[in-house]
Amino acid sequence: MRVMAFTSRNIKxxxxxxxxxxxxxxxxxxxxxxxxxxxxxxxxxxxxxxxFNIEKLTPAMTVFALTFxxxxxxxxxxxxxxxxxxxxLYASPMKSGDYIMGYTLPFGIIALFQIIITYTSGEIIALxxxxxFDIINALLSVPLLFxxxxxxxxxxxxxxxxLNANAAPGVCSAVITATAILGGIWMDIDTMGGAWxxxxxxxxxxxxxxxxxFALEGNFTDMLNPLLICSAFAALIFVIAxxxxxxxxxxxxx
Amino acid sequence: xxxxxxxxDLTKKFGNKIAVDxxxxxxxxxxxxxxLGINGAGKTTTIRMLTGLSAVTDGEAEILGHSIxxxxxxxxxxxxxxxxxxxxxxxxxxxxxxxxxxxIYGMNKSDIKGSIGEIVTSLELDxxxxxxxxxxxxxxxxxLSIAMALITSPKIIFLDEPxxxxxxxxxxxxxxxxxxxxxxxxxxxxxxYLEEAEALCDRIAVMAKGKIKALGTAKELKKSADKDSIxxxxxxxxxxxx
Ligand SMILES: Nc1ncnc2c1ncn2[C@@H]1O[C@H](COP(=O)(O)OP(=O)(O)OP(=O)(O)O)[C@@H](O)[C@H]1O
Ligand SMILES: [Mg+2]
Numbered sequence: 001m002r003v004m005a006f007t008s009r010n011i012k013x014x015x016x017x018x019x020x021x022x023x024x025x026x027x028x029x030x031x032x033x034x035x036x037x038x039x040x041x042x043x044x045x046x047x048x049x050x051x052f053n054i055e056k057l058t059p060a061m062t063v064f065a066l067t068f069x070x071x072x073x074x075x076x077x078x079x080x081x082x083x084x085x086x087x088x089l090y091a092s093p094m095k096s097g098d099y100i101m102g103y104t105l106p107f108g109i110i111a112l113f114q115i116i117i118t119y120t121s122g123e124i125i126a127l128x129x130x131x132x133f134d135i136i137n138a139l140l141s142v143p144l145l146f147x148x149x150x151x152x153x154x155x156x157x158x159x160x161x162x163l164n165a166n167a168a169p170g171v172c173s174a175v176i177t178a179t180a181i182l183g184g185i186w187m188d189i190d191t192m193g194g195a196w197x198x199x200x201x202x203x204x205x206x207x208x209x210x211x212x213x214f215a216l217e218g219n220f221t222d223m224l225n226p227l228l229i230c231s232a233f234a235a236l237i238f239v240i241a242x243x244x245x246x247x248x249x250x251x252x253x254x
Numbered sequence: 255x256x257x258x259x260x261x262x263d264l265t266k267k268f269g270n271k272i273a274v275d276x277x278x279x280x281x282x283x284x285x286x287x288x289x290l291g292i293n294g295a296g297k298t299t300t301i302r303m304l305t306g307l308s309a310v311t312d313g314e315a316e317i318l319g320h321s322i323x324x325x326x327x328x329x330x331x332x333x334x335x336x337x338x339x340x341x342x343x344x345x346x347x348x349x350x351x352x353x354x355x356x357x358i359y360g361m362n363k364s365d366i367k368g369s370i371g372e373i374v375t376s377l378e379l380d381x382x383x384x385x386x387x388x389x390x391x392x393x394x395x396x397x398l399s400i401a402m403a404l405i406t407s408p409k410i411i412f413l414d415e416p417x418x419x420x421x422x423x424x425x426x427x428x429x430x431x432x433x434x435x436x437x438x439x440x441x442x443x444x445x446x447y448l449e450e451a452e453a454l455c456d457r458i459a460v461m462a463k464g465k466i467k468a469l470g471t472a473k474e475l476k477k478s479a480d481k482d483s484i485x486x487x488x489x490x491x492x493x494x495x496x
Contacts, residue, residue: 005357009343009350016345016386084341088402091305091337092358093330253309254268 002094006102010076014106020072021110028065028118032057036125055133058122059141059212060185063148063205065114067179070156071172073107077160078168081248090253096246100238104153111149115142137218144215144223147231148208154237161241161248179205204233255282258410258440259304263313266299266464273299275464276313283409284437288455289444292492295461297444298338301412304442305335318409331359336403338414338444340395344388348379348398351387352405359406366405373401376431393419400428410440417445429454452484462492 014021032054039052080086089099119138126132159171180186183205189197200206207226214223259281266274274296281287289297302308304315306326315322317329342351349370356366374380377397382390387398396419403411417425432441432454445451451458452472460468460475468475468491472484479487 001360002358005354009346009354012350013343013345084337084339085343087307087337087339088335088341088355088399089358091307091330091333091335092355093327093360094358250309253307 010106066152067176070152073156074160147234151234157241261315265312288451288458291461296464334403334408335412342387
């Protein structure tokens with residue numbers, strides 16, 4: 001009941017402040033189109049598949065777009081924390097888990113729409129280029145992206161909890177950049193190898209992008225490993241989010 | 255008379271600064287209790303401790319028999335608070351704000367409907383009921399913030415400067431609401447309007463520098479300070495002597 005009430009408040013706050021979700025839903029489409037146009041103007045190197053090919057690009061872009069869900073989740077939480085409204089809720093029977101669920105569900109719903117929109121746009125671009133995704137794989141990709149979604153919303157809640165409203169967007173931008181560079185969205189990390197790959201492997205973003213690509217390919221055997229790694233990261237991040245939020249609730253009571 | 259709140263040597267320190275200094279108080283069920291004091295006296299800090307918003311440094315308080323140190327989770331559903339700062343969800347309408355709080359406190363649907371009806375009438379919120387909170391004027395947001403504390407029919411309600419920013423009419427309306435609640439629920443109220451405290455409160459505690467300097471009915475306070483007006487008595491008690 002408490003979770004539902006708080007969730008519905010957060011959904012209303014989101015829907016009535018359209019910048020966030022319009023941005024979250026519009027951005028991946030624009031990026032897909034831009035990247036495809038760039039891809040078309042890159043000369044073909046024999047033997048290496050273009051990294052911006054739509055079937056590689058779409059899953060990566062979906063993961064990248066989740067970083068913006070993270071950003072807006074972070075802004076919501078840090079904004080709420082600085083308001084007297086949250087103080088009032090602190091005096092209510094709400095528990096820390098209620099807050100986390102109430103923040104996660106609305107952004108989860110938007111993330112779901114975002115994933116569907118990105119894959120649909122990807123498919124349209126593919127069709128224009130006389131290709132097509134395997135529809136079953138594309139459909140399966142949607143629920144398979146659930147761990148990535150939880151991962152990024154969790155990161156957003158953590159930063160929203162520990163940072164104030166001024167610092168939050170800046171730190172999130174750093175994570176967005178890290179995801180782009182260390183997640184292998186614009187480059188093929190596997191061909192680079194070495195220390196770089198080791199660093200990327202220690203963070204969840206690379207695994208997240210990797211398994212999303214395998215999922216769309218229908219290569220479920222190779223997908224399993226990065227999927228499990230990403231899921232473990234997501235679970236860990238979520239636990240940290242709950243802990244950090246309840247610790248912050250306590251320390252706000254000084 | 256049954257005790258609603260029993261405070262024993264309650265203390266709050268911020269670093270070296272003592273905001274609330276070993277206060278002792280007993281507030282009875284159904285009482286409308288006024289907490290007065292100059293800026294920085296420790297009124298808000300006291301309320302924050304009693305409502306679980308601020309950790310207790312030392313001492314203890316019991317609310318309806320539960321310790322605020324160990325049983326806050328049992329206390330929370332029984333109380334509600336209107337903080338010194340207006341606290342509303344900006345993008346929600348007045349009705350949605352009220353429903354939100356009612357739902358968070360676990361009220362059932364028919365109770366919510368009834369309570370909203372009552373509050374909306376008594377605080378005359380009907381003309382803004384469908385308006386988003388952030389588009390309301392400051393005073394109207396304040397009324398909503400108070401209504402959100404009343405909506406859950408708490409056994410004890412804490413009102414930290416509820417009439418701050420309200421116009422004369424709205425203030426009188428709130429007085430009427432509080433007078434109607436007198437005897438039914440316990441109300442702890444802070445205010446800088448002394449005539450308001452005199453008109454409403456059964457008993458008044460005057461705080462200064464974290465300590466309770468005087469306690470009694472308005473009449474008793476005036477008598478012990480040997481002054482005719484509550485304002486003169488107050489000045490005498492807090493030692494401002496102009
Ligand atoms: N979070 C805090 N950190 C440090 N000092 C604080 C904090 N909160 C309150 N204080 C100090 O505690 C003292 C009591 O403050 P409090 O807000 O309780 O006063 P008050 O009686 O409510 O005053 P006012 O009438 O201005 O609202 C003040 O000296 C204040 O500076
Ligand atoms: Mg105060």
